[in-house]
């Protein structure tokens with residue numbers, strides 16, 4: 251089989267690895283528009299479940315990622331004027347570039363051709379592959395060629411965010427909330443190697459405008475944020491995204507869904523097919539799970555059309571709950587004042603429950619009380635998730651989008 255993966259992100263590279271592992275005779279090419287060693291963003295977080303998935307599918311990749319991962323412990327919640335709160339747990343961080351380097355090296359070792367500086371606008375320009383995998387990210391050009399066929403829907407979140415790095419190494423996943431004259435602004439910060447952390451800043455559009463970020467370029471925004479988060483940075487600098495210095499530094503998160511995931515011989519994978527809000531830190535894992543799902547389906551069905559249909563069914567079903575949780579989590583941060591005024595420890599507990607569908611539907615104080623008084627809440631939560639998952643499934647099948 252001749253496979254062209256358009257986009258050398260985690261999704262495309264991992265699919266290439268799996269296809270070559272399963273059959274070395276497959277002719278697999280990854281076409282990436284950026285030069286080698288260039289990507290967007292900083293570090294991403296993940297948990298043990300990603301490592302387990304990698305171990306089950308390609309142990310050498312799992313070993314390399316595990317060895318290079320930065321382990322952080324606990325979550326720290328810092329709210330202006332209050333003592334810190336801590337939640338137990340651990341996770342991992344890794345620079346996107348490091349992750350891509352590991353995946354690229356493994357793909358090349360297995361015989362995949364990885365072609366950098368190869369931008370693809372139209373699959374018709376490719377060398378007649380049997381399958382074109384559109385793994386070209388949230389703004390997928392291949393998907394945008396046929397928005398009606400795919401039934402693409404894009405919802406842009408209300409809050410603004412900027413994805414920065416810093417040389418301060420946060421060894422816990424840290425949320426720091428700062429009250430300004432224009433409202434609350436906060437960071438999601440975690441280490442991803444021995445010298446660097448991700449530092450994502452988020453706020454409401456009103457706070458963003460009130461602090462003057464609409465008039466500032468990247469460098470000025472970064473300097474202003476250093477002053478706002480001064481006490482959390484211990485003298486360290488914040489750094490903007492070097493490769494994309496001409497881009498708008500602040501964005502609204504785009505949640506992408508597609509009613510159909512394949513059209514002809516083009517199939518969507520990873521962010522091109524779906525995105526989940528960064529506050530649940532799952533996009534990389536989901537792109538890798540899509541790759542596993544597509545490789546399984548291609549291996550298990552004789553006919554490519556049947557394989558693509560099976561892949562789409564399986565992945566859409568697997569994603570439903572997580573997509574709903576991601577929406578709840580995004581909305582939780584959009585309604586931050588509703589929770590933050592409750593003070594510690596209630597705020598910290600509710601932050602930890604931000605994926606819950608019930609939390610947006612009842613008063614936070616009642617939710618918090620019920621959470622302590624009864625065992626009923628988790629059951630209601632699960633029931634709600636199940637019911638809204640079914641509702642969403644109906645919607646996904648029927649809604650005309652474009």
Ligand SMILES: Cc1cc2nc3c(=O)[nH]c(=O)nc-3n(C[C@H](O)[C@H](O)[C@H](O)COP(=O)(O)OP(=O)(O)OC[C@H]3O[C@@H](n4cnc5c(N)ncnc54)[C@H](O)[C@@H]3O)c2cc1C
Pocket residue numbers: 256257258259260261262281282283284289291293294295296368369370371385386387388390391413450519520521522528531532533534535536537
């Ligand atoms: C602020 C923020 C924080 C995040 N934090 C996390 C986190 O902590 N944990 C997590 O799991 N996920 C996180 N994510 C999500 C994660 O980055 C993505 O979900 C993941 O990278 C998707 O992988 P992908 O392979 O589908 O796409 P991408 O990683 O976006 O890769 C797509 C690739 O395609 C290339 N490309 C684009 N167009 C073309 C073209 N026309 N021709 C050739 N190549 C092309 C791009 O250069 C890119 O290399 C975060 C996202 C954001 C915005």
